[in-house]
Amino acid sequence: MDFNHTEDRQMLSDSLGRYLQQRYPIDVRHKIAASAEGWSAEHWAALAELGVIGALFGEEAGGFGGKGFDIAVVFEQLGRSLVVEPFLGTLLAGRVLERAGGQEDLLGEVIAGAKVLAFAHEEADSRYDLAGIAAKASETAGAWTLTGTKAVVPQADTADVLIVSARISGAPGDEAGIGLFAVDKGAAGLSVRAYALIDGGRGGEITLAGTPATLIATDGLPLIEDAVAAGLVALSWEAVGVADVLKQSTLDYLRTRKQFGVPIGKFQALQHRMATVALEIEQQRSAAINAAAALEADRVTRERAVSAAKVTLGKAGTLAAEEAIQMHGGIGMTWELPLSHYAKRLIMLGHQLGDDDHHLARYIALGRAA
Known part of the structure:
Protein backbone atom coordinates (compact mmCIF):
# COMPACT_ATOMS: atom_id res chain seq x y z
CA MET A 1 0.00 0.00 0.00
CA ASP A 2 1.23 3.49 -0.90
CA PHE A 3 1.09 5.69 2.22
CA ASN A 4 2.21 8.84 0.42
CA HIS A 5 -0.31 11.67 0.09
CA THR A 6 -1.54 12.78 -3.31
CA GLU A 7 0.14 15.85 -4.77
CA ASP A 8 -2.81 18.11 -3.91
CA ARG A 9 -2.93 16.90 -0.30
CA GLN A 10 0.81 17.29 0.10
CA MET A 11 0.62 20.84 -1.25
CA LEU A 12 -2.14 21.67 1.24
CA SER A 13 -0.14 20.15 4.09
CA ASP A 14 2.99 22.10 3.12
CA SER A 15 1.10 25.39 2.71
CA LEU A 16 -0.71 24.99 6.02
CA GLY A 17 2.49 23.98 7.79
CA ARG A 18 4.35 27.05 6.48
CA TYR A 19 1.51 29.38 7.44
CA LEU A 20 1.36 28.04 10.99
CA GLN A 21 5.13 28.04 11.41
CA GLN A 22 5.41 31.66 10.31
CA ARG A 23 2.24 33.20 11.73
CA TYR A 24 1.12 30.92 14.57
CA PRO A 25 4.10 30.43 16.92
CA ILE A 26 3.46 29.31 20.48
CA ASP A 27 3.40 32.83 21.94
CA VAL A 28 0.72 33.88 19.43
CA ARG A 29 -1.22 30.73 20.25
CA HIS A 30 -1.11 31.57 23.97
CA LYS A 31 -2.48 35.07 23.35
CA ILE A 32 -5.30 33.71 21.22
CA ALA A 33 -6.18 31.01 23.77
CA ALA A 34 -6.29 33.59 26.56
CA SER A 35 -8.54 35.99 24.63
CA ALA A 36 -12.23 36.45 25.38
CA GLU A 37 -13.20 34.55 22.22
CA GLY A 38 -10.65 31.75 22.61
CA TRP A 39 -9.83 31.79 18.88
CA SER A 40 -8.79 34.29 16.22
CA ALA A 41 -11.22 35.49 13.54
CA GLU A 42 -8.24 36.86 11.61
CA HIS A 43 -6.47 33.52 11.42
CA TRP A 44 -9.77 31.75 10.73
CA ALA A 45 -10.38 33.95 7.68
CA ALA A 46 -6.81 33.49 6.45
CA LEU A 47 -7.00 29.70 6.80
CA ALA A 48 -10.34 29.68 5.01
CA GLU A 49 -8.75 31.61 2.14
CA LEU A 50 -5.93 29.08 2.10
CA GLY A 51 -8.55 26.36 1.51
CA VAL A 52 -8.15 24.57 4.82
CA ILE A 53 -11.85 24.58 5.72
CA GLY A 54 -12.84 23.57 2.20
CA ALA A 55 -10.59 20.51 2.46
CA LEU A 56 -12.91 19.08 5.12
CA PHE A 57 -15.94 18.89 2.80
CA GLY A 58 -16.82 17.33 -0.54
CA GLU A 59 -17.38 19.07 -3.85
CA GLU A 60 -21.18 18.88 -3.64
CA ALA A 61 -21.01 20.92 -0.44
CA GLY A 62 -18.72 23.50 -2.00
CA GLY A 63 -15.44 22.05 -0.75
CA PHE A 64 -12.76 20.01 -2.50
CA GLY A 65 -12.00 17.15 -0.12
CA GLY A 66 -13.96 15.52 2.67
CA LYS A 67 -12.18 12.16 2.53
CA GLY A 68 -10.34 10.60 5.45
CA PHE A 69 -6.89 11.64 4.27
CA ASP A 70 -8.04 15.20 3.51
CA ILE A 71 -9.03 15.46 7.17
CA ALA A 72 -5.74 13.80 8.13
CA VAL A 73 -3.41 16.28 6.43
CA VAL A 74 -5.27 19.24 7.95
CA PHE A 75 -5.45 18.01 11.52
CA GLU A 76 -1.89 16.68 11.64
CA GLN A 77 -0.62 20.19 10.92
CA LEU A 78 -3.11 21.73 13.37
CA GLY A 79 -1.72 19.43 16.05
CA ARG A 80 1.85 20.48 15.35
CA SER A 81 0.96 24.09 16.21
CA LEU A 82 -1.72 23.45 18.88
CA VAL A 83 -4.26 25.44 16.86
CA VAL A 84 -7.30 26.48 18.94
CA GLU A 85 -9.56 27.68 16.13
CA PRO A 86 -12.92 25.81 15.83
CA PHE A 87 -11.94 23.18 13.26
CA LEU A 88 -13.31 20.13 15.09
CA GLY A 89 -16.72 21.68 15.74
CA THR A 90 -16.87 22.89 12.15
CA LEU A 91 -16.00 19.41 10.86
CA LEU A 92 -18.61 17.68 13.05
CA ALA A 93 -21.45 20.15 12.49
CA GLY A 94 -20.58 20.70 8.83
CA ARG A 95 -20.47 16.99 8.09
CA VAL A 96 -23.96 16.62 9.57
CA LEU A 97 -25.21 19.40 7.29
CA GLU A 98 -23.40 17.91 4.31
CA ARG A 99 -24.87 14.44 4.82
CA ALA A 100 -28.37 15.76 5.59
CA GLY A 101 -28.42 17.87 2.41
CA GLY A 102 -30.27 21.06 1.66
CA GLN A 103 -27.82 23.27 3.59
CA GLU A 104 -25.47 24.24 0.78
CA ASP A 105 -25.85 28.01 1.35
CA LEU A 106 -24.89 27.76 5.02
CA LEU A 107 -22.02 25.39 4.24
CA GLY A 108 -20.78 27.79 1.59
CA GLU A 109 -20.57 30.57 4.18
CA VAL A 110 -18.76 28.23 6.57
CA ILE A 111 -16.21 27.16 3.96
CA ALA A 112 -15.60 30.82 3.10
CA GLY A 113 -14.91 31.56 6.78
CA ALA A 114 -17.92 33.88 7.06
CA LYS A 115 -19.78 31.77 9.64
CA VAL A 116 -18.70 29.46 12.45
CA LEU A 117 -20.48 26.26 13.47
CA ALA A 118 -20.53 24.42 16.78
CA PHE A 119 -21.70 20.86 17.38
CA ALA A 120 -23.85 20.63 20.52
CA HIS A 121 -24.43 16.93 21.09
CA GLU A 122 -22.87 15.65 24.30
CA GLU A 123 -24.77 15.97 27.57
CA ALA A 124 -23.65 15.74 31.18
CA ASP A 125 -25.13 12.25 31.62
CA SER A 126 -24.52 10.81 28.14
CA ARG A 127 -21.15 9.24 29.08
CA TYR A 128 -19.95 9.09 25.43
CA ASP A 129 -23.15 7.26 24.39
CA LEU A 130 -24.21 8.82 21.09
CA ALA A 131 -27.84 7.82 21.75
CA GLY A 132 -27.83 9.07 25.35
CA ILE A 133 -29.75 12.23 24.49
CA ALA A 134 -32.29 13.71 26.89
CA ALA A 135 -32.83 17.15 25.32
CA LYS A 136 -36.37 17.37 23.92
CA ALA A 137 -37.71 18.71 20.62
CA SER A 138 -41.35 19.78 20.31
CA GLU A 139 -43.34 20.70 17.20
CA THR A 140 -46.27 23.11 17.21
CA ALA A 141 -47.92 24.18 13.96
CA GLY A 142 -44.83 23.20 11.97
CA ALA A 143 -42.42 25.12 14.20
CA TRP A 144 -39.83 23.36 16.37
CA THR A 145 -38.57 24.33 19.81
CA LEU A 146 -35.86 22.71 21.93
CA THR A 147 -35.55 22.22 25.69
CA GLY A 148 -32.58 20.75 27.52
CA THR A 149 -28.85 21.17 28.12
CA LYS A 150 -25.62 20.41 26.28
CA ALA A 151 -22.20 20.06 27.92
CA VAL A 152 -18.69 21.25 27.04
CA VAL A 153 -19.42 22.65 23.59
CA PRO A 154 -16.24 24.24 22.15
CA GLN A 155 -16.69 27.86 21.02
CA ALA A 156 -20.32 27.68 22.16
CA ASP A 157 -20.52 31.40 22.92
CA THR A 158 -19.10 32.66 19.63
CA ALA A 159 -20.54 30.21 17.06
CA ASP A 160 -23.00 31.72 14.59
CA LEU A 197 -10.81 24.93 28.53
CA ILE A 198 -7.86 23.32 30.27
CA ASP A 199 -5.86 22.80 27.06
CA GLY A 200 -6.63 26.12 25.34
CA GLY A 201 -9.58 27.84 23.71
CA ARG A 202 -13.06 28.13 25.19
CA GLY A 203 -16.15 26.00 25.65
CA GLY A 204 -19.52 26.35 27.25
CA GLU A 205 -22.60 24.75 28.78
CA ILE A 206 -25.74 25.36 26.71
CA THR A 207 -29.24 25.67 28.09
CA LEU A 208 -32.25 25.57 25.77
CA ALA A 209 -35.62 26.72 27.09
CA GLY A 210 -38.23 26.60 24.35
CA THR A 211 -35.61 27.74 21.86
CA PRO A 212 -36.78 28.02 18.23
CA ALA A 213 -34.87 25.71 15.88
CA THR A 214 -34.78 24.59 12.26
CA LEU A 215 -35.15 20.87 11.63
CA ILE A 216 -32.19 19.34 9.77
CA ALA A 217 -32.99 15.62 10.03
CA THR A 218 -35.46 13.41 11.90
CA ASP A 219 -33.29 10.25 11.83
CA GLY A 220 -30.21 11.81 13.31
CA LEU A 221 -28.19 8.99 14.86
CA PRO A 222 -26.59 7.69 11.60
CA LEU A 223 -25.57 11.26 10.76
CA ILE A 224 -24.15 11.80 14.24
CA GLU A 225 -22.25 8.52 14.08
CA ASP A 226 -20.79 9.42 10.68
CA ALA A 227 -19.75 12.89 11.90
CA VAL A 228 -18.18 11.51 15.07
CA ALA A 229 -16.25 8.95 12.99
CA ALA A 230 -14.79 11.83 10.98
CA GLY A 231 -14.05 13.62 14.25
CA LEU A 232 -12.19 10.58 15.55
CA VAL A 233 -10.06 10.51 12.40
CA ALA A 234 -9.34 14.19 12.97
CA LEU A 235 -8.37 13.70 16.62
CA SER A 236 -6.19 10.69 15.76
CA TRP A 237 -4.22 12.73 13.27
CA GLU A 238 -4.03 15.77 15.50
CA ALA A 239 -2.52 13.46 18.12
CA VAL A 240 0.06 12.24 15.58
CA GLY A 241 1.12 15.84 14.98
CA VAL A 242 1.30 16.62 18.70
CA ALA A 243 3.21 13.41 19.49
CA ASP A 244 5.76 14.05 16.74
CA VAL A 245 6.55 17.46 18.23
CA LEU A 246 6.86 15.95 21.72
CA LYS A 247 9.22 13.26 20.43
CA GLN A 248 11.43 15.71 18.54
CA SER A 249 11.54 18.18 21.46
CA THR A 250 12.56 15.41 23.82
CA LEU A 251 15.26 14.10 21.47
CA ASP A 252 16.67 17.63 21.14
CA TYR A 253 16.74 17.97 24.92
CA LEU A 254 18.48 14.62 25.38
CA ARG A 255 21.17 15.72 22.93
CA THR A 256 21.85 19.05 24.68
CA ARG A 257 21.25 18.43 28.42
CA LYS A 258 24.49 17.22 29.99
CA GLN A 259 25.15 15.25 33.15
CA PHE A 260 28.53 13.88 34.27
CA GLY A 261 30.01 15.76 31.31
CA VAL A 262 28.05 13.98 28.57
CA PRO A 263 24.61 14.46 26.94
CA ILE A 264 22.02 12.45 28.84
CA GLY A 265 20.95 10.95 25.50
CA LYS A 266 24.10 8.82 25.75
CA PHE A 267 22.58 6.88 28.67
CA GLN A 268 21.28 3.56 27.45
CA ALA A 269 18.27 3.52 29.78
CA LEU A 270 16.95 6.76 28.25
CA GLN A 271 17.69 5.49 24.74
CA HIS A 272 15.53 2.42 25.41
CA ARG A 273 12.70 4.57 26.75
CA MET A 274 12.80 6.86 23.72
CA ALA A 275 12.82 3.83 21.41
CA THR A 276 9.63 2.63 23.09
CA VAL A 277 8.03 6.06 22.71
CA ALA A 278 8.98 6.22 19.02
CA LEU A 279 7.56 2.72 18.46
CA GLU A 280 4.26 3.62 20.14
CA ILE A 281 3.93 6.83 18.10
CA GLU A 282 4.41 4.86 14.88
CA GLN A 283 1.77 2.41 16.08
CA GLN A 284 -0.50 5.39 16.67
CA ARG A 285 0.24 6.67 13.17
CA SER A 286 -0.56 3.27 11.65
CA ALA A 287 -3.92 3.17 13.45
CA ALA A 288 -4.67 6.72 12.25
CA ILE A 289 -3.85 5.71 8.65
CA ASN A 290 -6.20 2.74 8.96
CA ALA A 291 -8.97 4.96 10.35
CA ALA A 292 -8.60 7.52 7.56
CA ALA A 293 -8.67 4.78 4.92
CA ALA A 294 -11.82 3.24 6.44
CA LEU A 295 -13.84 6.46 6.74
CA GLU A 296 -15.65 5.76 3.44
CA ALA A 297 -16.05 2.01 4.14
CA ASP A 298 -19.16 0.23 5.42
CA ARG A 299 -20.41 1.18 8.90
CA VAL A 300 -18.89 -1.68 10.94
CA THR A 301 -15.49 -1.45 9.24
CA ARG A 302 -15.46 2.34 9.69
CA GLU A 303 -16.56 2.29 13.31
CA ARG A 304 -14.13 -0.45 14.36
CA ALA A 305 -11.25 1.34 12.63
CA VAL A 306 -11.94 4.70 14.28
CA SER A 307 -12.44 3.12 17.69
CA ALA A 308 -9.18 1.18 17.30
CA ALA A 309 -7.40 4.42 16.45
CA LYS A 310 -8.85 6.10 19.53
CA VAL A 311 -7.74 3.25 21.80
CA THR A 312 -4.23 3.47 20.35
CA LEU A 313 -4.26 7.26 20.74
CA GLY A 314 -5.19 7.01 24.41
CA LYS A 315 -2.48 4.51 25.30
CA ALA A 316 0.34 5.81 23.08
CA GLY A 317 -0.51 9.45 23.81
CA THR A 318 -0.39 8.98 27.56
CA LEU A 319 2.98 7.22 27.31
CA ALA A 320 4.46 9.88 25.00
CA ALA A 321 3.27 12.75 27.21
CA GLU A 322 4.45 11.19 30.47
CA GLU A 323 7.84 10.14 29.14
CA ALA A 324 8.48 13.54 27.55
CA ILE A 325 7.85 15.29 30.87
CA GLN A 326 9.83 12.77 32.93
CA MET A 327 12.88 12.96 30.67
CA HIS A 328 12.83 16.75 30.82
CA GLY A 329 12.47 16.70 34.59
CA GLY A 330 10.85 19.60 36.44
CA ILE A 331 11.25 22.00 33.52
CA GLY A 332 8.86 19.82 31.54
CA MET A 333 5.98 21.04 33.71
CA THR A 334 6.64 24.76 33.33
CA TRP A 335 4.31 27.09 31.45
CA GLU A 336 7.24 28.69 29.58
CA LEU A 337 8.26 25.43 27.90
CA PRO A 338 6.02 24.63 24.89
CA LEU A 339 6.39 20.91 25.64
CA SER A 340 4.10 21.15 28.68
CA HIS A 341 1.25 22.47 26.51
CA TYR A 342 1.75 19.74 23.93
CA ALA A 343 1.68 17.10 26.66
CA LYS A 344 -1.51 18.55 28.11
CA ARG A 345 -3.21 18.61 24.73
CA LEU A 346 -2.19 15.03 23.97
CA ILE A 347 -3.70 13.80 27.23
CA MET A 348 -6.94 15.69 26.55
CA LEU A 349 -7.15 14.29 23.02
CA GLY A 350 -7.41 10.86 24.61
CA HIS A 351 -10.71 11.85 26.25
CA GLN A 352 -12.47 13.81 23.51
CA LEU A 353 -15.29 11.89 21.78
CA GLY A 354 -14.72 8.90 24.06
CA ASP A 355 -11.73 7.62 26.01
CA ASP A 356 -9.79 4.43 25.33
CA ASP A 357 -11.89 2.32 27.75
CA HIS A 358 -15.10 3.36 25.98
CA HIS A 359 -13.71 2.68 22.51
CA LEU A 360 -12.15 -0.64 23.48
CA ALA A 361 -15.55 -1.87 24.70
CA ARG A 362 -17.15 -0.49 21.54
CA TYR A 363 -14.58 -2.18 19.31
CA ILE A 364 -15.28 -5.52 20.98
CA ALA A 365 -19.07 -5.07 20.78
CA LEU A 366 -18.93 -4.17 17.08
CA GLY A 367 -16.81 -7.25 16.39
CA ARG A 368 -19.31 -9.52 18.14
CA ALA A 369 -22.22 -7.93 16.28
CA ALA A 370 -20.50 -8.46 12.94
Missing part, protein backbone atom coordinates in the same frame (compact mmCIF):
# COMPACT_ATOMS: atom_id res chain seq x y z
CA VAL A 161 -25.02 28.50 14.29
CA LEU A 162 -25.30 25.56 16.68
CA ILE A 163 -26.13 22.12 15.33
CA VAL A 164 -28.04 20.50 18.19
CA SER A 165 -29.25 16.95 18.75
CA ALA A 166 -32.59 16.55 20.54
CA ARG A 167 -35.04 13.74 21.12
CA ILE A 168 -38.22 13.82 19.04
CA SER A 169 -39.45 10.60 20.62
CA GLY A 170 -38.32 7.83 22.96
CA ALA A 171 -36.00 7.89 25.97
CA PRO A 172 -32.23 8.40 26.40
CA GLY A 173 -30.45 5.38 24.97
CA ASP A 174 -33.01 4.68 22.23
CA GLU A 175 -31.33 4.71 18.84
CA ALA A 176 -34.45 5.97 17.07
CA GLY A 177 -36.17 9.30 17.66
CA ILE A 178 -33.12 11.60 17.67
CA GLY A 179 -33.44 14.71 15.53
CA LEU A 180 -30.86 17.27 14.45
CA PHE A 181 -31.59 20.99 14.50
CA ALA A 182 -29.94 24.30 13.66
CA VAL A 183 -30.13 27.04 16.29
CA ASP A 184 -29.04 30.57 15.47
CA LYS A 185 -26.83 32.57 17.80
CA GLY A 186 -28.96 34.82 20.01
CA ALA A 187 -32.13 32.75 19.59
CA ALA A 188 -34.77 33.21 22.29
CA GLY A 189 -34.35 30.83 25.22
CA LEU A 190 -30.73 30.05 24.37
CA SER A 191 -28.17 30.74 27.11
CA VAL A 192 -24.48 29.85 27.26
CA ARG A 193 -22.20 29.65 30.28
CA ALA A 194 -18.75 30.02 28.72
CA TYR A 195 -15.39 29.14 30.27
CA ALA A 196 -11.77 28.51 29.39
